[in-house]
Amino acid sequence: MTATDFIVARGDFETCKTIATTLPDSDALPHDALLVKVDRFAFTANNITYAVLGDEAKYWQLFPAPNGFGNIPVWGFGEVIASKRPNVPIGERLFGYFPMATHLVIEATDVSKRGLRDGAAHRQGVAPVYNAYARVSGNPDYAGRQGDYQALLRPLFMLSLLADDFLAENDDFGARTVLLSSASSKTAFGLAHLLHTRGRKVVGLTSANNTGFVSSLGCYDNVVIYDRVTSLPSDTPAAFVDMAGNSALRATLHRHFGDRMKCSVRVGLTHRATDADEGELPGAKPRWFSAPDQIRKRAKEWGPGGIEQRFGAAWSGFEPLLEKCLTVVESRGPEAVRQVYLDTLKGRIPPEQGHMLSLLG
Numbered sequence: 001m002t003a004t005d006f007i008v009a010r011g012d013f014e015t016c017k018t019i020a021t022t023l024p025d026s027d028a029l030p031h032d033a034l035l036v037k038v039d040r041f042a043f044t045a046n047n048i049t050y051a052v053l054g055d056e057a058k059y060w061q062l063f064p065a066p067n068g069f070g071n072i073p074v075w076g077f078g079e080v081i082a083s084k085r086p087n088v089p090i091g092e093r094l095f096g097y098f099p100m101a102t103h104l105v106i107e108a109t110d111v112s113k114r115g116l117r118d119g120a121a122h123r124q125g126v127a128p129v130y131n132a133y134a135r136v137s138g139n140p141d142y143a144g145r146q147g148d149y150q151a152l153l154r155p156l157f158m159l160s161l162l163a164d165d166f167l168a169e170n171d172d173f174g175a176r177t178v179l180l181s182s183a184s185s186k187t188a189f190g191l192a193h194l195l196h197t198r199g200r201k202v203v204g205l206t207s208a209n210n211t212g213f214v215s216s217l218g219c220y221d222n223v224v225i226y227d228r229v230t231s232l233p234s235d236t237p238a239a240f241v242d243m244a245g246n247s248a249l250r251a252t253l254h255r256h257f258g259d260r261m262k263c264s265v266r267v268g269l270t271h272r273a274t275d276a277d278e279g280e281l282p283g284a285k286p287r288w289f290s291a292p293d294q295i296r297k298r299a300k301e302w303g304p305g306g307i308e309q310r311f312g313a314a315w316s317g318f319e320p321l322l323e324k325c326l327t328v329v330e331s332r333g334p335e336a337v338r339q340v341y342l343d344t345l346k347g348r349i350p351p352e353q354g355h356m357l358s359l360l361g
Helices: 045-052 144-169 186-197 208-216 226-231 247-260 291-302 306-325 334-345
Strands: 002-009 012-022 033-043 074-083 093-098 103-109 115-118 132-135 177-180 201-206 222-225 238-242 261-266 327-332 353-358
Touching (some): 033 093, 033 144, 045 334, 144 261, 144 327, 144 353, 208 222, 226 247, 247 261, 327 334, 334 353
Parallel strands (some): 177 201, 177 238, 327 353
Antiparallel strands (some): 033 074, 074 093, 103 115, 115 132
């Protein structure tokens, strides 16, 4: 039995291809292993960030590929089609982190009624969330369009929630205006929604082409295009959450606000090609936000289920916005996946679209 994998050159992301990989027969699966058919997965600009940070954050090790290539992790759904694990039947539906592929063998461990983990050796040493699979058979929250929203936005909204929590616990570092670059990105407008809900003034920074979409979201108090950021009042303490990774924009904002730039946090790399060392900047020193660190901190402080409970409450307030602003586009087959991947890589996906893909024909 063979699987189809979509892989990219780690040194040149525009070079990509599909390959056939050999899977074990169901009878030859190792003890406690599952053979899972990956039937649909989400693909967003965040997946490009996984590729950019593939070595640094160990994303490339999760789903091994031939030398010089990598398999970009994606969030999606799979169906168990062969099982050597008691109490995980054929037909079980799983939600979690998958390769861009048609199949995956999972070494099932820590199996409970709600989920399981992949205990494969090469998948250790990363944040536990990347090895966890929810058992979602019969769960309406993970079916149909609601399931698409989970795949497209749940991981990104968790990042939004953790970033908002980090800012809130520090009283936004004394800032009363929060600037978000790449304001049309799904992580950015999730964070904007949370900031707006707790009464902070939120300024969305975006390209001219995306101003209409960003303005329509209703969670930004002001929308400014990138080449006009110096028109912003600079006499108010500000925090900058950088989703773009654009060093020129970051430097311009720091120099414009000076010592009133109270916090500068890097979250994303949507403008990966423009990132560079900008040297010493006035105001708060730019730093990376670590979602895993925030998860570990809150898991310890809030106890079992604490993060999930807060996420659920926040998600229920966010989901209606998705129904209003997001159009889900479905594509199947290797060529369709390749096209969406390249369009995402080159920034050609309209912000109102969310893409659900499958390598299955």
